[in-house]
Structures are given as C-alpha cells and as structure tokens.
Amino acid sequence: MSNPRSRFVTAWMCMGFAFLYIPILSLIIYSFNSNKLVTVWAGFSTKWYGILLRNEQILEAAWLSLKIGFITAWIAVVLGTLVALCLTRFGPFRGRALLSGLATAPLVMPEVITGLSLLLLFVAMEQAIGWPAGRGTFTIIVAHATFALAYVAVVVQSRLVGMDPSIEEAAMDLGAKPAKVFFVITLPIIFPALLSGWLLAFTLSLDDLVIASFVSGPGASTLPMVIYSKVRLGLSPEINALATLLVAVVAAMVVGIGLFSARQEKIRQRDIQMAIAANK
Amino acid sequence: MSRAGYLALGDQLATSAEPLIRNLVRLAPIRILLNLFGRLGLRGRGLVIFLPYAWLALFFLIPFVIVLKISFADQLIARPPYSALWELSEKGYLTIKLNLNNYRFLIDDALYWKAYLNSVKIAFVSALICLIVGYPMAYGMARADKAWRNILLMLVILPFWTSFLLRVYAWIGLLNNNGIINNALLGLGLIDQPIVMMKTDFAVYVGIVYSYLPFMILPLFTALEKMDVTLLEAAADLGCKPLKAFFTITIPLSMPGIIAGFSLVFIPALGEFVIPDLLGGTDTLMIGHVLWNEFFSNRAWPVASAVAIAMLLLVLVILYLQSRFQRAAEAP
Numbered sequence: 070m071s072n073p074r075s076r077f078v079t080a081w082m083c084m085g086f087a088f089l090y091i092p093i094l095s096l097i098i099y100s101f102n103s104n105k106l107v108t109v110w111a112g113f114s115t116k117w118y119g120i121l122l123r124n125e126q127i128l129e130a131a132w133l134s135l136k137i138g139f140i141t142a143w144i145a146v147v148l149g150t151l152v153a154l155c156l157t158r159f160g161p162f163r164g165r166a167l168l169s170g171l172a173t174a175p176l177v178m179p180e181v182i183t184g185l186s187l188l189l190l191f192v193a194m195e196q197a198i199g200w201p202a203g204r205g206t207f208t209i210i211v212a213h214a215t216f217a218l219a220y221v222a223v224v225v226q227s228r229l230v231g232m233d234p235s236i237e238e239a240a241m242d243l244g245a246k247p248a249k250v251f252f253v254i255t256l257p258i259i260f261p262a263l264l265s266g267w268l269l270a271f272t273l274s275l276d277d278l279v280i281a282s283f284v285s286g287p288g289a290s291t292l293p294m295v296i297y298s299k300v301r302l303g304l305s306p307e308i309n310a311l312a313t314l315l316v317a318v319v320a321a322m323v324v325g326i327g328l329f330s331a332r333q334e335k336i337r338q339r340d341i342q343m344a345i346a347a348n349k
Numbered sequence: 350m351s352r353a354g355y356l357a358l359g360d361q362l363a364t365s366a367e368p369l370i371r372n373l374v375r376l377a378p379i380r381i382l383l384n385l386f387g388r389l390g391l392r393g394r395g396l397v398i399f400l401p402y403a404w405l406a407l408f409f410l411i412p413f414v415i416v417l418k419i420s421f422a423d424q425l426i427a428r429p430p431y432s433a434l435w436e437l438s439e440k441g442y443l444t445i446k447l448n449l450n451n452y453r454f455l456i457d458d459a460l461y462w463k464a465y466l467n468s469v470k471i472a473f474v475s476a477l478i479c480l481i482v483g484y485p486m487a488y489g490m491a492r493a494d495k496a497w498r499n500i501l502l503m504l505v506i507l508p509f510w511t512s513f514l515l516r517v518y519a520w521i522g523l524l525n526n527n528g529i530i531n532n533a534l535l536g537l538g539l540i541d542q543p544i545v546m547m548k549t550d551f552a553v554y555v556g557i558v559y560s561y562l563p564f565m566i567l568p569l570f571t572a573l574e575k576m577d578v579t580l581l582e583a584a585a586d587l588g589c590k591p592l593k594a595f596f597t598i599t600i601p602l603s604m605p606g607i608i609a610g611f612s613l614v615f616i617p618a619l620g621e622f623v624i625p626d627l628l629g630g631t632d633t634l635m636i637g638h639v640l641w642n643e644f645f646s647n648r649a650w651p652v653a654s655a656v657a658i659a660m661l662l663l664v665l666v667i668l669y670l671q672s673r674f675q676r677a678a679e680a681p
Contacts (some may be wrong), residue, residue: 074591078489082501085486089508089562092519095529099522108528152401162398171405177668179620181637182657185352186412187645189654192429193415215408218401247393276512279622292626300518300627303527312515319510323503 093316100309107304117310124307127295134292137209138274145270146263149221154251156222158228175219184283187212191284199299204286212284213274220273221266228262229255396400403604413661420654421447425506431651451655461656464634465663471550471635472618475557479614480607482558487569487606488599491576502570512600517556517627524552524628548630556624561617565610573599573607612671636660 099107103114121127143303151173152172156165175183191208201207239252256263278293285294298306379614386396423432432448491499508516523529524546531543546552576599584594600607622637629635636656644653 075489075492078485078492081485082489085482085562086501086504088482088559089504092516092523092559093508093511095522096515096519099529106527107357108522108525108532120503147399148404151397152405155398155401159398163399164402168398168402169406171409175409177616177664179617179637179660179664181620181622181640182416182661185640185653185657186416187408189415189419189650190408196429211408215404218404248474272510276514278514280640293512296512296514296518297623300514300521304522308515308518309522312512312518315515316511319507322508325511 093312096309096312097316100306100313102306102309105248105306107306107309117306118314121307121314126290127292127307127311130290130292130295133206133289134275137206137213137291138271140210141213141274142267142271144210145217145221146267148214149218149270150225150259150263152218152222153225153229157226172219175216176223177327178216180277180279181283183216184212184280187215187280187308190282193281204284205289208284208286209281209289209291212280213277214270216280217270217273220269221263224266224269225259225262228259329343356490376560416654416657419651420451420658421449422651422654423448423450424649424651428647429650448651451651452659454652455655455659456676460634461636461639461659464636464639465659467634468619468636469663471553471557472615472621475561476555476565476611476614478558479562480553480611483562483565483569483610484607487566487573488572490566491573498574499530505566509563513560514623516560517623520552520556520559520628521547524555547628548633550629550633552628553633553635556628557614557618557621560624561614564613564617568609568613569603569606572603572609576602605675608671608678612667616667619664620660621666 076200087182099110100117101113101115102110103113103116149172152168155162156172159165187208188204194200195202217285232255237250237254240254241247245253274295277291281291282294282297285291290298296308296311299308383396406462419431424430459618490498491504493501504548521528525531526543526545526547528547531540534540535543546555580598580602581591581594584598585591588598620637621635622641625633625635625638626641637660640653640656640660643649643656
C-alpha cells in the first residue's frame with residue numbers, strides 16, 4: 070500500500086469519511102457548549118441536557134414516535150414477509166406482476182407524493198364512510214406501515230431467494246403442512262432478515278417527517294415534526310443535545326449487536342468443536 | 350453480523366411462535382374472521398396473497414387514483430377544498446366535469462417549469478458529485494483487506510440509522526454566517542468577513558451530497574467487490590498501463606453499480622423537501638418544496654395534485670431510462 074495510487078485512494082477515503090462524520094461530531098461537541106449561541110464556544114456545560122429532559126413537548130413527541138414506530142414495525146414485518154413469500158414461493162399467480170410493482174413502488178416514490186396521496190385517501194374515506202374520523206396516530210401508522218413494508222419485502226425477499234429450497238422441500242415431502250413448514254423451517258432461517266427488516270421499519274418510521282406531516286392531524290406531533298418546527302427557526306442547543314442522545318443510542322445498539330453476534334459465533338464454534346470431538 | 354446468533358434466536362422464536370399461533374387461531378374474533386375469509390374462498394395460500402394485496406391496493410394504488418381525480422377538480426373554499434368530479438342529478442343524469450385548468454396552470458406559470466427543471470438540474474449535479482466523491486471511496490473499500498472492509502462498510506451504513514433531519518440540521522451549524530466553518534476561517538485570519546453559504550444553492554448541493562453519498566457508495570462497492578481482480582493482472586502482464594486498465598476494465602465492469610447508485614441518489618433528490626427547505630434560499634426552487642407550499646401554505650389541493658401527477662410522470666420516465674441503461678450495461 071505504498072504506491073502513489075493507493076496513497077491517493079487512502080487519502081480520498083479519509084476525506085470522504087471525515088465529510089460523513091464531521092457534521093455528526095460537530096453536533097455532539099457543541100451540545101456541551103454552555104452558550105445559547107450554539108456555534109460560539111463559551112465553555113463546557115451539560116445544562117442543555119437538563120433543559121431537554123424537562124421539555125414536555127419533546128418528551129411527549131418522542132414517546133408518540135416510539136409508539137408509532139413500534140406498531141409500524143410489526144405491521145410492516147408481517148405484511149412485508151407475506152409479500153416476499155408471495156413473490157418467491159408461490160410461482161406465477163394472477164396479479165403477481167402488479168403486486169411486485171406495488172411493493173417496490175414506495176421505494177422510489179417521492180415522499181411528498183406518498184404523503185399527499187394518502188392524505189387525500191383519508192379525507193375521501195372520511196367523507197364517504199366516516200372512517201377514519203379525523204387524523205392522527207392511526208393514520209400515521211397506516212402511512213408508515215405502507216412504505217416500510219416495501220423495505221421489509223426487499224430484505225426478506227433477498228434472504229428467501231438466497232435460501233436453500235431443498236430443506237423446505239424435504240419437510241414438505243415428509244408430510245409437513247405449508248404453515249408448519251413456514252414456522253418450523255423457513256421462519257428460523259429468514260429470522261435475521263426479519264430482525265433487520267423490523268429495525269429498518271422502526272427507524273424509517275422514527276425518522277419520517279414529510280409523510281407524517283401530511284397525514285397527521287392536530288394533536289399528533291411526532292418527534293421529527295417537533296424537531297422540524299424548532300429547527301426552522303434556527304439553531305437550538307437543545308436539539309444538539311437531543312441529536313447526541315440519539316447518536317449514543319444508535320452507537321450502543323450497534324456495539325451491542327456486534328458483541329452479541331460475536332458471542333453467538335464463539336458459542337457456535339465451541340459447539341462445532343464439541344460435535345467433532347464427540348464424533349471421534 | 351454473524352448468522353449463527355440470529356439463527357439461534359430464530360430457533361427460539363419459532364418454537365415459541367408455533368403454539369402461540371395455533372392458540373391465536375382458536376380465539377373467537379380471529380376464528381370468525383378466518384371463517385369469513387374461508388367462505389370467500391380465501392384460505393391458506395389465497396389468504397397470504399390477499400392480505401398484502403388488499404393493504405397495498407387500498408393504501409397505495411387507490412390514493413393515486415384519488416390524486417388523479419382531484420387534479421381535475423376545481424379549487425373551492427370549503428372542507429375539503431375541491432369540487433366533486435361527477436354529480437348525479439335528480440333526474441339520474443351523470444355529469445362529469447373534467448377541469449384541465451390545474452394542468453394549464455402548470456404550463457403557463459413559469460414557477461412550475463423552473464421548479465421542475467431546477468430539481469432535475471440539482472438532482473443530476475448532486476448525483477454526479479456523489480459519483481466523483483464516492484467512486485474512489487468504494488474502490489478503496491473493495492480493495493481493503495477483509496477486516497477493514499467490514500468496518501468501513503459499517504461506517505458508511507451507520508449514518509443511516511441516525512436521524513436524517515438532524516444530519517441536515519448539523520449543516521446549518523457548519524455553514525451559517527457565524528457557523529463553525531466561518532468562525533474557523535475568521536479565527537485563522539484567512540477571510541475578513543464571513544462567506545455566505547447558508548440559504549444558497551451551494552448549501553443545498555452540500556446537503557444532498559452528504560445525505561445521499563452512502564446510497565452511491567453501497568452499490569459501487571458491491572459491483573467493485575464482485576470484480577475479478579485477475580483481469581487487471583492479466584492486463585498488466587500484457588503491458589497495459591494501470592490508468593488505462595482502470596478506464597477500460599474497472600469502470601465498464603462497475604457500470605451496473607454506477608447506474609444503480611446514480612438513480613438511488615437522483616430519484617430521492619428530485620423530490621427532496623427537507624434539504625431545500627432548511628438549507629436553500631427563497632430562490633432555490635425544487636418541486637417537492639413547491640408541492641409542499643401549494644398544499645400547506647396555499648391550501649391549493651387541486652394544483653398540488655396536478656404537480657404530484659406531473660412529478661410522478663417524471664419519476665416514471667427516469668425509472669424507464671434507468672432500466673434501459675441497466676440492461677445495456679449488464680449485457681455482455
């Protein structure tokens with residue numbers, strides 16, 4: 070790695086990663102600034118964290134966002150997995166192409182269009198059948214589940230395609246019903262995809278501003294909506310503190326999952342060793 | 350991430366899920382519902398297809414039909430603020446009123462034209478910058494040794510998991526007149542007065558490139574990692590200079606990644622609302638922002654619907670072009 074070309078690539082990579090991480094680092098550093106003018110350093114302080122944790126509006130919005138994200142993730146995982154199953158295991162059926170199109174379209178649809186169209190649907194439904202009466206948490210969950218399920222479907226589909234079909238076939242040959250095959254064979258194998266799909270749906274929901282703004286009603290403000298209304302007015306040290314907390318949670322989760330899977334890997338290696346020893 | 354850990358978890362989940370589902374099916378409301386579906390000829394496979402289909406049709410397909418309908422309606426001062434498209438008169442005559450004014454408005458008013466063209470320009474240039482910045486990064490990642498590769502890949506994906514809104518917000522602090530960059534430059538004595546960066550097109554480009562760079566790097570990395578490195582060795586053995594080999598072998602072989610990355614940046618950038626709203630100036634016209642304003646500030650639902658339909662057509666054209674290019678790039 071000493072010729073000029075690889076030195077160029079290494080230098081470029083360092084700059085690229087600096088570009089990706091400097092903004093996040095700047096948020097974290099200036100969250101400990103005691104000055105109300107966020108970018109003018111006036112000494113170390115953690116007072117903004119205290120103020121943030123006493124801000125009822127932000128806490129309420131965060132709680133609402135977590136609830137919406139949690140419910141959204143479950144709906145999206147169930148429906149997304151069903152879509153993936155239809156598209157990979159059911160062979161050709163009538164309307165398969167349309168289902169495939171419907172399930173991938175939310176991935177490329179601009180958020181403003183998805184948001185607008187869903188709002189107009191909810192308004193039209195309320196006029197026609199009186200349901201859903203008003204908009205709020207429920208309509209946000211429906212909207213989020215609709216676009217998140219597309220992401221889950223992609224993740225699960227790639228896992229189903231990559232999976233060895235002979236295991237399912239063997240179970241079927243031995244007389245297991247399709248539902249049983251799914252729960253006993255397929256589900257455990259695609260479980261990693263379901264877990265990452267769940268986390269993806271949860272994050273997408275937690276992060277969405279545009280669609281939620283369209284389909285929400287008075288009284289239901291999610292965390293991004295509250296952050297947006299604050300950020301529009303300019304910099305706010307509380308938002309820096311909030312960003313730092315969110316980054317800390319994500320980093321802890323990533324390290325946690327890393328440690329967990331490293332431990333599982335060690336257990337698996339030990340089991341393999343023991344199995345080999347036992348068979349000698 | 351190790352598969353073994355997930356698999357162990359999966360085993361536990363499956364053994365506990367199966368009896369759970371069996372018992373759930375016995376619950377009265379669920380039994381009645383399943384019975385109802387069964388009478389409609391929906392059981393097993395049919396039900397598995399029906400559920401997601403019904404959801405997507407109701408919450409994704411029908412909404413577009415409604416948008417299309419309202420784009421032909423009149424603006425009214427009422428709740429909801431648009432006229433009905435068809436009316437059944439007392440004598441039973443059905444009158445359908447198609448109003449093309451909203452579309453004529455899009456064509457006549459220069460604001461919309463400018464917004465569409467400007468969005469395409471900003472999205473295109475941003476995707477190009479992402480490609481230039483991202484290609485060497487993806488290249489370096491794909492050629493790094495295995496342990497480093499996973500760490501670098503993790504570092505590219507990690508920002509995804511933190512809030513998009515807050516990452517855009519971070520740039521306000523960096524680019525402001527009294528922001529971090531200007532303060533540093535002033536402190537070093539490199540400039541006398543702050544450089545105006547906020548509320549300009551420059552800030553919008555920075556924001557889009559920053560937010561969507563990972564979308565460019567990931568498909569490039571996948572394409573470059575798959576590449577057979579022995580081709581380059583063969584070219585070198587035959588006397589080909591490294592730079593020439595790069596342009597005649599590496600770039601063409603990574604073309605599918607380039608096209609995938611380009612459209613992954615271009616399409617979301619086109620409809621972007623948050624970045625032009627927070628970082629752009631009043632003269633930064635982008636179509637997603639225009640639609641938002643029509644809807645929320647002017648309460649012009651029919652015009653917003655027409656803007657959405659025109660935008661949808663634009664996205665469809667781009668998707669079509671993308672699939673054409675992709676097929677051409679993958680053909681031997």
